[in-house]
Each structure stands twice: as structure tokens, then as C-alpha cells.
Amino acid sequence: MAIVASRPASALDSRALTARGLELQGRQLHADAIQCFLQSLALKVDDAFTHYRLGVSFRDCGMKLEAAECIRTALLLGFDEALFARGLLVYMEREGCRWAAADAEWAALEAAIRALPEGAPLQVNPFVHAVLSDDPLAIRRVAEHYARFFGTFVKPLPPRRAQRHGGRLRIAYLSGDFYQHATAQLMVQMLESHDRERFEVTLVSAGPDDGSPMRRRLRAACHRFEDVRGRSHDAMARRIRELNIDILVDVKGATDGTLLPVLAARPAPLQLNWLAFPGTSGAGYIDYIVGDPIVTPLAHAAHFTERIAQLPGCYQPNDARRARPVSADRAAFGLPLDKTLLCGFHQSYKISAAVFDRWCELLQRLPDAVLWLLQWNANVRDSLLAAAAARGIGPERLLFAPLLPLDEHLARLACADVFLDTWPCNAHTTAGEALWVGVPVVTVIGQTFAQRVAASLLHQVGLDELVCGDEAGYVATVAALAQDEARRAAIRDRLRTACNTGSLFDGQRFARDIEALYQRLWDRACDGLPPEHLPA
Secondary structure, three states, X not given: OOOOOOOOOOHHHHHHHHHHHHHHHHOOOHHHHHHHHHHHXXXXXXXXXXXXXXXXXXXXXXXXXXXXHHHHHHHHOXXXXXXXXXXXXXXXXXXXXXXXXXXXXXXXXXXXXXXXXXXXXXXXXXXXXXXXXXXXXXXXXHHHHHHHXXXXXXXXXXXXXXXXXXXXXXXXXXXXXXXXXXXXXXXXXXXXXXXXXXXXXXXXXXXXXXXXXXXXXXXXXXXXXXXXXXXXXXXXXXXXXXXXXXXXXXXXXXOOOOXXXXXXXXXOOEEEEOOOOOOOOOOOOOOEEEEOOOOOOHHHHHHOOOEEEEOOXXXXXXXXXXXXXXXXXXXXXXXXXXXXEEEEOOOXXXXXXXXXXXXXXXXHHOOOEEEEEEOOOXXXXXXXXXXXXXXXXXXXXXXXXXXXXXXXXXXXXXXXXEXXXXXXXXXXXXXXXXXXXXXXXXXXXXXXXXXXXHHHHHHHOOOHHHEEOOHHHHHHHHHHHHOOHHHHHHHHXXXXXXXXXXXXXXXXXXXXXXXXXXXXXXXXXXXXXXXXXXXX
């Protein structure tokens, strides 16, 4: 719906159009919001805030490089939240696979952060560092800056001590992603499997209701579904306190729409960071990070502000009630029957120049292979075809797959021969999906949480031999696997067994493990013991 100003051009008209754009943006009507912001800028072209918000709507329409240009303009015009915007600019350039520009903006962001006092409260973008940096201590520092920022304006509620009360242990999961979202996909069967006699489970939802079957499953999986969308962070914290929640689990983290200000108010006596954010919260008001011996080894304690609480298996739950393809049908998806399909189904920010170099090296070594990628946004196809051409790889060697609903996506994914992981941020949900449909995943393990997730998943299904220590080992492992059809078939058989009887895809077993951990943490707190690192 196009919006046209009916009054003479003025600063007031510009502000009104920007305000209207913000309203539409909040309702996810980004095409209409873009029209409002463009008309506002036609009246006042030097408004940094409007350029920034225009960039946000371009981002959410999948136009990542257009978003980058808007954010860059906002920064040149002196946008107030410069550090956060710089992080988003890096992320947009990576989403568009424009690597040289991303590297330049990353260097500027790092220099700007280093120039500020250590430990200062800063409105930075921790997610960008968590997924793009290979330095775990730098990731922690940025997270601490961000967590302290909320401490500058959030007033904590009166302290509430952990005390045994004889009733069910009251667990609340806090997120904006309780709909058809990757986080919900992972945890839904675990929620359905909670012991309702021992645990009272509340989902505190700050996100949209998409009317999906997933939303209905989530509602049915808990004792109480608290829809707090649109409320202030203070009101959310007070509602959690009114419910006398014992353990508050943050399954949002410092991602878009963060709920860290709710946790900064300390509504629950015990607060945990789990699943949604691939690293430390940096927050003194979060007691534990829930991990496992691979993603959060105790030797890495210095990488986290929280104490580490390890689950015995992989920290990532999975849903065994989702569809699993009976067989892989390439013809149904228009895929070549005579080629080795090397699958790199990733959000495009994970594909760095170094990763793409190795993928192109594999294509040169494997003349019968094609690289199969997601067309994640409007820019990625052209960017990656140009990058491949610069590396001597023709366009016929790259296939691009549109986004599909989950069941169709899984059926298509089963057609792959090998799943190629990325670094320094691995596939997380998608790696689990690949294993679920029988596709071997080859990864490179690193020092950061984000680069250890695939290794944890592979360990849980007994495929440690696919975890590589460096890029050369990765290329060699993929090349050998791609040329060994019998070995791939044997791995598919092992994964079929793991899906049916293994622990990675057993939501009920995961529920028992995390419940035991919750009880252990709660007993310590009730005994007056401070948080401490707890091995599995």
C-alpha cells in the first residue's frame, strides 16, 4: 500500500511518514514501510534514523546489500546507535557475501570497540561477534559490554532467594521465538516430554502468534502459556515474579528482539542461558550457561561469564516427531542424478571467503560434484556466482535451492551426499536436520561455542571421524567421502539407527537429563551454595 503525503513538504511531514513506517515495520509490513521511509527521505534526505530503519526493512525483505547501503548512509550521517549499527552493517555485508566490504567494516567495528574503555556499558551487537569471530575472549568482552548496557537503566526487582517450597519446581522458558522458528523446532518435543508431576512449565512468549501447528504444539506442551508480546520489559519481569518462577531459562539471548532487560531485573532466583545464543551472555545476572562437554568444556571456563552446567549428551535437543523422508527422490526436486551433491545449506553470513575457497577447491578436486546452496536472500546467488567465477568455477557447478516449508526442506535435504559445514560458526539446527535425514556432516572444530556445535552433534551419533581439526583435514575428509559411495551408505545406515534408538533424537531422554540438571542447580541454590561449574 503506497502512502502519499497530502500536505506540503516539511520536517513535520517527514517525521509523520517515518512514524508511520515504524508502525508498519512493527507489524512486519515491510514493503509498505519501505514506501513510507522513502517518501520521508524525499522530504528530508539527511535523516540518519530513517535511513537506518529503511535498512531494517530491506533486511527483513531479504535485500541484504540494499540494507547495508542504508545502514552505511545512516552511519555517515551520524546515527546515534553507531556501534550496534556497525555490527549490523558487517552482518548485512556477510549476508550478501560481499566479503571485502564485510572485512573492512569488521576492522572498523573492532577498532571502535577497542577505543572505548574496557568494561564500559555499550549498545553493541554481540550476536555478530559470537558467529563471526574466532576469538572467544573477544566474544566475551563484547557480550559483557552489551549486558552492562542494560544495567544502566534496568532497576532490579527486590531480591528473591531460592527456597524449597514442597511443590513442583517452577520452570519458565523466556523467548520471542515460540512459533515456527528454529529454536522452537529444537525444543518442542523436550517440552512435551517434561514430567508434569515434578515440574510446572511456563512459556513466556514475547513474539508473534503465527497460527502454525508448531505454535499449537508449544501451547499444549506447557502448564501455562504467557503471551507478553507488546508489554514493556519491566512488565514482563514483574509477571515472571508474580508467577513465583524458580528457574528462568533465557532461550532468546542477544539475538534480534533480545529479552536480556527482563533478566537484568532478576525476576527469578536462578537464571540460565540455554540453546538460542551460541555463546556467553556476558551478564552477571545470569548464573549458568547450559552446555555439554564439547561445546562448553570446563577448560573453556574463561570464555563465559556464567558458570558452566553440562548436560551428559549434546546440549541441543531435537524433535523425533517431525517428518523423516522414506527415501531421497532427486527427480522430484529437479536435481541431477549423476552428480555428487555437496550441500552447503546455511544462512549466507556463515559462508566466509575462506570457507568458499575450500568449497571451490573441492569442486576442482571432484569434477563430478556440484555445490548445492540455499538461495537465502535476494543477493546471495549473484554474489556467489561471481565469487566462483573468480576462483575458476563455472556457474553450472553451483545449484541454488529456494527456501521451503520444513517437511519439504527435509525431504529435499535427504538428496545430498555430503553436508559441508562452515566456520567459525557451524550449522546448528541444520546440522541436526542433515543427520536426521541420513546425510553425513563434515565439520572443523574450533575454540568458540559456535564452532563446536556440529562436533557435539556428530559425537552424539558416533561420527567423531567427521570432525576435523583444520581446513586441510576438512577438504581431505570431504573429498574421500564424496568418492566413496559404500562408506556414505554405511553412514546412512548408522544414522538411521541413531535416529531410531540413539540419544540425539530422543526428546524424552533429553527432558530427563535437563530436569536432573535443573534439580541439581536448584538444590545447590536452596542450600545457599553459589553457582559453580558443574561437569556432566
